[in-house]
Structures are given as structure tokens and as C-alpha cells.
Amino acid sequence: MKPKVGVFQLASCSGCLLSHLDTGKITEFLEEYDVKYYPLVMDARKIPEELDLAVFEGAVGTIEKGHMKLVTDIRKKSKKVAALGACAVTTGILMHSAGNQMPMPETDAFLPISELVKVDYAIPGCPPSPEIIERFFDAFLRNDEKYLQAFTNIEENSEINIRYITQRALCISCGLCTAVCPTLALSDIEGKPVLRDEICVKCGECRFQCPRSYMPLDYINETVFKDESTSIDEYLGRYMSIYTARATNQEILKTAQSGGTTTALMNYCLDSRIIDGILTGGKDKEKYWLARSALVTDYDELLKTTGTTYNLCPTLNILKDAATSNYLKNIAIVGLPCVHQAVRKLEIYPLSLRSVIDKISLRVGLFCTHNFRYNAMLKMMEELGEIRAEDTYKVDIGAGNYVIYSVSGDIQKIPIDIVREYEQESCSICPDFTAELSDISIGSIGSPEGWNTVIVRTKTGKKAFEAAVQEGYLEIGKEDKMPVDIELVKKLSKIKKNRSKKKIDKRKMYNLKVPF
DSSP: OOOEEEEEEOBSOSHHHHHHHTTSOHHHHHHHSEEEEOTTTOOOOSOOSOEEEEEEESBEETTOHHHHHHHHHHHHHEEEEEEESHHHHHOGGGGGOSSOSSSOTTOOOEEOGGGTSOOSEEEOSSSOOHHHHHHHHHHHHHTOHHHHHHHHHHTTOSOOSTHHHHTTTOOOOOSHHHHHOTTOOEEEETTEEEEOGGGOOOOOHHHHHOTTTOOOHHHHHHHHTTTSOOEEETTTEEESEEEEEEEOOHHHHHHSSSSOHHHHHHHHHHHTTSOSEEEEEEEOSSSTTOEEEEEEOSHHHHHTTOSOOOSOOOGGGGHHHHHHTSOOSSEEEEEOHHHHHHHHHHHHSOSSOTTTGGGEEEEEEEOOSOOOOHHHHHHHHHHHSOOOGGGEEEEEEETTEEEEEETTSOEEEEEHHHHGGGSOGGGGGOOOSSOTTSSEEEESTTSOTTOEEEEEOSHHHHHHHHHHHHTTSEEEOOTTTSOOOHHHHHHHHHHHHHHHHHHHHHHHHTTOOOOO
């Protein structure tokens, strides 16, 4: 039997309903559901007696008593209620309004639906994209509770912006919240998102898209790799093949962190026009070692981004600009595991950036044990390494040590266990060491000095990597002479996963939210 659904409009601009119509699949929607009420698409004036799902667009006009009666009556008749769009979820942009957009300009007081009745699903956004609305209805039709869980998390409280994440020490500084903000109310200061309340419209897009609000890793893994022929390993994730590799370009090898594989691969992809731009981490021009997002479109720019800063980089904060202002059509993203968690969540829950998502062509992940905020990194160097950041030229992690290279030639080795005191708090709950959601993962662990371990995970990653080898940009170590120490990679991955579990259990003990 088809689910009975009713769609009701309150104080709104109709943008969210128009977004639904913009899916181009409204005919299929009418065929799959028993639609009892939907003013924009059918002439039904009688309020239904029974519904499986009631969807409200718009906020409740507080002095419009008809709104309150409608919402409370429909709630009694409906098994589930969904708030569609920011106005319904939080009142959204209407909180800045001097009057309603409907024919009652004197109505200037509004409430979210949840102030009056229990809301089961909240779909934020101003407006939510056609794709996310379509996927919501599809998931409801299939009773896909795993997918629908993301919409129940938002409705748990009214703190819908990114402060929900930052105040709970969950922020990973990936920069996605800044990219999706439709009013430019967010900016990144030393890797941390800062919100300007006066221009925030409480659309909820920043919190919803954040991979630390809700991140069903198993579900996303299944979705990402459903069409891939991969092996599955408890500690490596899904993959096709594993290699040792390094760049053949001597200029790259001189400046690269280890084997230069990531830089050489990106160089090939740019030269062959597989991609026309790369989002990656770069260095600030004024603050030494401060990581900045960088948009790379040529070899010279690429060389400037070699090496690792080991502090949090909001790589994705320029994702929207890369596609819309710079008109890039094929973008590669190079980043840590948390960056690719954000990218994959954006792809599977496309509330925002609908014109950008399909322009992401390649995802290159970097191995990561943990990371630092910029100020914490400087403090750690001074307190443990007894050296100022401006007196160093390279930092690295290897053989259980955090290694600092000074311009005078000295090398400071600090045990990782001591360094952890300075790490980013949110890193401790992340279970991903090898960037399991990327197309191809690259790190130095498991390979000889001057080489990289490469884990190819998808057909997209395989095609790019093999072509780079074929064209001479990369060389592969012979397996008999240079095997990957895969057990070492697994060991470090196991340590990170176990540490993550302990930290998550501890947060739960204090009733703190966790995304996984």
C-alpha cells in the first residue's frame, strides 16, 4: 500500500516546495505516494483524516491562529511529521523579517513547527536542494532508517548552527561549513569556523553537512563502494591494491614530504587534464606553519603546496568558489581522512552545493594519526622542542616520534605519546588512519624512507594511479625487493581505532554527542 502523504504550507516563500518540484520527478512522486494534499500540485481543499507522513513548509505565524490549529490537528492525524526547510525547522530567515511573505504583512512573529508539536524529521536548508528532498522521500518510502537518522539528529535541539559542533569539541576544521553557508556568515580563523550571528539565517546547512554532526560510516562505506570490486580489511578498509611508489621528478623529490607520490600524481592529473584544479593544503604567507586551503591549477602552484604542516587545514572552505567563481569542472581533493568524510557525506546527503558535487572527480586521502590546532602546534614546539616555529623548515612523524628539523641543522625527536597532549581534541574520536573513504590513500608508513605506501580503493583511483605510472610520473617499488610493511600500517590503524572507541565511550559516559 502506498504511504499517505500530505504537504502543507505555512509562512514561507514556497522556495522549498519549488525545490521539490525542481527534482523533475514529481510525476514519480505522485505515483509512489498516495498524495492526499499538496496545494502546489493538486487541487485538494479538504484536510486528510489520516496520513503516514505530513510535511510542513514554512514557519508558524504566531498570531495567525489558523496555523497553530492546522499544525496541531495534522500532527494528531499523522504517524510522522517532517519540517521541510529552514523556516519550518528554525524559522530561518523569517527571524529577520518585519512581515510575512504571505498576504499578511502585519504577521511578524514566527515559531518553528517543533515549538507546537513533535517533529520526527527535520530537513534544513534555505532551500534544501532538490536532490536531498528526493532522497528523503525515497528513504521514507523504503523505510531506510539509517539514511533518515541524519534528519532526526537535527531536530534534537534548536542549536542548529555550527556552534553545536565547536562547543562540543567535535570540529575537525575541514572547512565544509564555510563553503556551504549561503550568507557568508562563516569564516575560518586559524582553522576554526567563526560565525557572524547578525547575518546567520539559521538555515542549518552548516551543521547538517558537518561530518561531526552525524556520520554513519558503515552506511557511507557501503554506499561509496557498492559498485567497486574491493577487498575488505578491518584496519585498512576497502581497497583494490597496495603499492610502494615515489615521484620520478627530482624537483618534486627535493621539496616533498617523503616520496612525493601525491604531488607527482596531481602533476600527472593536471598535465593530462583529468582534472583542472586541486583543493589541498598550503601555507600562510605571513604566519609560519599556519595551514591554509589552496586552489592549485598549475605545476608552479603545486610545488608551493608540497610538504606537511601538521596543523588543521580548512581545505574545503573554497570548494564552492573553485567550482563557481573559478569555473572548474573536474576537481581533485587532497586531504586527511576527516576531509574525505566531509566530502562523502556531502555526496550522499547533498543538502547544499548541488552545482558543485558532481565536479569532484578525484579524492586523494593522506594517512593521519592526529593533528594540531595552529597555536597548540607552536606551543608544543616551544615547550617540548625548545624551538620557535620560524626557526624550523620541516616537521614529520616517523618511528614513534614527532620530528622537528631546524634551519641550523638540528633534529628534535619528541615521542608521540608526549605530543598527544597538544593534539586537536576531535582527532581522538576519529577511527580512520588510512583515509578509507578516498579513491586512493597515500602515506609514508609501511614503506622505506623516500617512498610512499599507496592504497588504491576505487576504479577512479586505479585509473589515475596506473596512468601516472605508465606515463613515467611515478615509479613503483618491486614487490620482492621493496614490499609494503602492511602489518605496520594495520598496527597503527588498529591503535587509532581502539583509541577512538575508548574516547567515544568516555564521551558517552558524560552524555556528550558523538557522530559515529
